[in-house]
Amino acid sequence: MLDQQVAAGFAELAATKRVRRWEAAGKRLPIDFMGTGFGGRAHRVKSSGHDLFRLFTTLRQVMDGRFEGVRWESGERITVQESGRFAEVDGAVDAAMRIMRHLAADFLTPMSLPIPGMSWLYNSHDEATKDFALHAYAGLGTGHGWNLRSATVVPGLTAIVTEVIIRTHIAAETYGSSSADEVQLRRKRTELLLAAHTLVGALGTGKAVAQLLAVRNDRGAFHPAAIRHIQVPSLLRASKLALDVVDQARQTGRYEARNWDELVVATALGQDLELSAQLECLAAQALAL
Structure with a gap:
């Protein structure tokens, strides 16, 4: 299966020293919060920080050192904020570099990254929409979902x-x-x-x-x-x-036929050219006399 071959190739790439350094640089970021209701193999779809359509939200969370998300409990939607336990960053540039390395390393893992926009579906107020986003990404096994x-x-x-x-x-x-x-x-x-x-x-x-x-x-x-x-x-x-x-x-199938105006113009031009030739001939004869 092509997907398995690609995943195996990504796994070899993820084992390289450079990607491991990327992974280490992205440790303890707010987007990887694994508290109650946010763990499991599908934790990335539960975090807006792994959604490529929400990079500004990701940057803000990392700079502020605060996780923001939504979890469901007994059919109820609960907003969660967590701070005080994450790595500090030195400004926007440092935060952006850590995020890029973190997401690049995650992309190479079997679960990869969620489809951009899926975190919005998970955070919606409709539980059926949330279940669709969660199960589509989680799949029937690790790496067998829609990522x-x-x-x-x-x-x-x-x-x-x-x-x-x-x-x-x-x-x-x-x-x-x-x-x-x-x-x-x-x-x-x-x-x-x-x-x-x-x-x-x-x-x-x-x-x-x-x-x-x-x-x-x-x-x-x-x-x-x-x-x-x-x-x-x-x-x-x-x-x-x-x-x-x-x-x-x-x-x-287009038939390139000229319309009446084009035919009239072409005919007129032909007559003008013929008349000019005749006048030029007569002028030459007159000069020769």
Whole structure:
């Protein structure tokens, strides 16, 4: 499985000395608060500090040395603030550097980082929305949820491989051919890319739907972690290619006929040129006399 191979590669990178120094530099920050209601393998989605869409909130918490979050207890939403136990930072620059190193090290771990914006869903006032964010990120096991790695890196690699295969096929097919029509070649490449990306997107969506129907969470509801199989980059690329196919078909079928005004102008220009030639000839004859 591609995701497992990528995760294994990230684990090797995380074991390097440089990444370990990044991890050490980010220790004891407020965004890693693990108090009651904020622990567990899905603790990063419970903290706004790990959300890339909320970097200013993260910076403020680290500079102030105060954690701010929301936990749920017996169906009630409770706002939590904690301070006095976190590492001190020397200004905004030091705080920003620690945050960047901390998030970079976390990205390489099996749980990676939550999808940007997921902490807003977890902190919402609707418990069902909170459960969706929590279970989607937590997954069925460590690293098997919908995180930044599984949603961007793996589908992105799949889309890139699809592009390389199709473009290499077209290049090999037309290699050494001097009679290849560039317009027809471009249309064929676009249509093959559309078919390939659509197929990849359909397979990923089908797998997500199948798992969504087959797997339930601890409350018997559908488990949202199945959405990790949706190939978002391939679907977006297929949408763009579909527009390209329609545009190319419209351009090919366009009949380039001149309207009446263009015909009149062209005819008039022709008559003027003919009249000028006749006058020039008559002038030359007159001068010769």
